[in-house]
Amino acid sequence: MYSTRMSNLPPYLFARIDEMKTEQAKKGVDIIDLGVGDPDLPTPPHIVAALCAAAQDPDNHHYPSYAGMPAYREAVASWYHKRFGVTLDASKETLALMGSKDGITHIGEAFVNPGDYVLAPSPGYPGYSTGTLFAEGKVHEMPLLRQNNFLPVLDNIPKNVARSAKLMFINYPNNPTSAVAPLSFYREVVDFATDNGIVVVSDNPYSEVAFDGYRAPSFLEAKGAMEVGVEMHSLSKTYNMTGWRIGMAVGNAEILAGLGRVKTNVDSGVFNAVQHAAIAALSGPQDCVREACTIYQERRDVLVSGLRELGFDVPAPKATFYVWMPVKDCMSFAATLLNTSGIVVTPGIGFGSSGEGYVRFAITRPVERIKEAIERMRRLDL
Numbered sequence: 001m002y003s004t005r006m007s008n009l010p011p012y013l014f015a016r017i018d019e020m021k022t023e024q025a026k027k028g029v030d031i032i033d034l035g036v037g038d039p040d041l042p043t044p045p046h047i048v049a050a051l052c053a054a055a056q057d058p059d060n061h062h063y064p065s066y067a068g069m070p071a072y073r074e075a076v077a078s079w080y081h082k083r084f085g086v087t088l089d090a091s092k093e094t095l096a097l098m099g100s101k102d103g104i105t106h107i108g109e110a111f112v113n114p115g116d117y118v119l120a121p122s123p124g125y126p127g128y129s130t131g132t133l134f135a136e137g138k139v140h141e142m143p144l145l146r147q148n149n150f151l152p153v154l155d156n157i158p159k160n161v162a163r164s165a166k167l168m169f170i171n172y173p174n175n176p177t178s179a180v181a182p183l184s185f186y187r188e189v190v191d192f193a194t195d196n197g198i199v200v201v202s203d204n205p206y207s208e209v210a211f212d213g214y215r216a217p218s219f220l221e222a223k224g225a226m227e228v229g230v231e232m233h234s235l236s237k238t239y240n241m242t243g244w245r246i247g248m249a250v251g252n253a254e255i256l257a258g259l260g261r262v263k264t265n266v267d268s269g270v271f272n273a274v275q276h277a278a279i280a281a282l283s284g285p286q287d288c289v290r291e292a293c294t295i296y297q298e299r300r301d302v303l304v305s306g307l308r309e310l311g312f313d314v315p316a317p318k319a320t321f322y323v324w325m326p327v328k329d330c331m332s333f334a335a336t337l338l339n340t341s342g343i344v345v346t347p348g349i350g351f352g353s354s355g356e357g358y359v360r361f362a363i364t365r366p367v368e369r370i371k372e373a374i375e376r377m378r379r380l381d382l
């Protein structure tokens with residue numbers, strides 16, 4: 001009944017974890033879910049208020065424009081300028097998205113012919129490979145290894161693959177490894193993409209979730225980046241708005257026009273009231289972002305120091321709300337934690353073959369729950 005394309009979708013490894021979670025919950029186990037990459041904190045009230053007001057206005061009840069309201073696109077351009085010093089022409093170099101996943105999974109349709117290579121990090125966000133699959137391209141995995149600070153080694157990409165690749169996905173601050181990239185890495189990517197005629201897609205939804213004074217750069221800050229690529233960004237993680245489905249693609253006008261043309265044919269834009277709320281988020285006070293980071297940072301400190309006391313060799317992330325921890329066998333480690341202690345973590349293999357040997361903790365739960373998780377692990381004697 002289903003297409004071959006469907007049968008080529010990667011196996012949903014998280015389904016097994018979900019099943020086990022349900023089993024434990026049925027037994028009455030108090031589950032501590034550190035699996036989900038979704039902020040537990042609410043959307044700041046001034047943003048919710050902007051949505052409510054905009055929803056009352058009948059002018060906002062019609063089909064939105066495909067590319068986004070001019071005022072939203074201006075707010076995106078101003079935010080990029082304020083935050084990264086990147087200058088964008090709002091009318092050509094910005095595009096509204098229904099979350100960055102929308103851009104990530106649809107951009108392949110505009111650039112990839114059947115059989116073309118797409119370079120994607122492993123471990124990585126699953127959208128890079130599913131988007132490629134729907135465009136009938138082939139993923140070439142770029143392993144992210146600890147000895148390389150979880151940055152891909154561009155010299156290791158075979159020349160024939162590099163020359164025939166159409167797209168390259170990069171993602172820093174990174175999910176799931178929580179690694180960050182220096183601007184010098186982005187310069188290398190620009191050179192590589194220029195030499196090989198590759199469109200770069202930088203996925204940057206975690207730029208604002210950072211600790212210890214770290215400021216993540218944008219790919220577009222690198223010289224020449226505007227010539228070869230675009231960046232997908234999102235309000236999901238910055239303003240706790242995962243449910244709202246609003247983000248942006250910014251960068252090279254011609255590349256964005258390709259993505260825009262695909263989207264014109266598959267969706268009808270983002271609800272104008274949501275765009276008004278997003279303007280309030282991007283243009284309003286940013287204390288809420290700093291407050292959220294302070295909360296995540298405390299959770300990170302509790303989790304990392306707890307895990308280190310238990311003997312695990314775990315780096316403290318500078319950004320993202322993930323802790324990426326080496327273990328022997330990720331599936332069995334995750335299953336043991338869940339079945340003996342009710343703690344949910346994500347096995348690294350779920351993010352691609354190079355994720356084996358790691359589990360991901362999401363610090364999207366209150367600090368008391370993280371302390372409780374550490375206590376349960378201590379009793380386990382792992």
Ligand SMILES: *Cc1c(COP(=O)(O)O)cnc(C)c1O
Pocket residue numbers: 037098099100101102125171174175203205233234235236237242246247
């Ligand atoms: C959360 C996430 C996204 C998608 O976020 P949206 O809610 O679609 O904006 C994209 N990439 C990575 C790496 C993510 O973790």
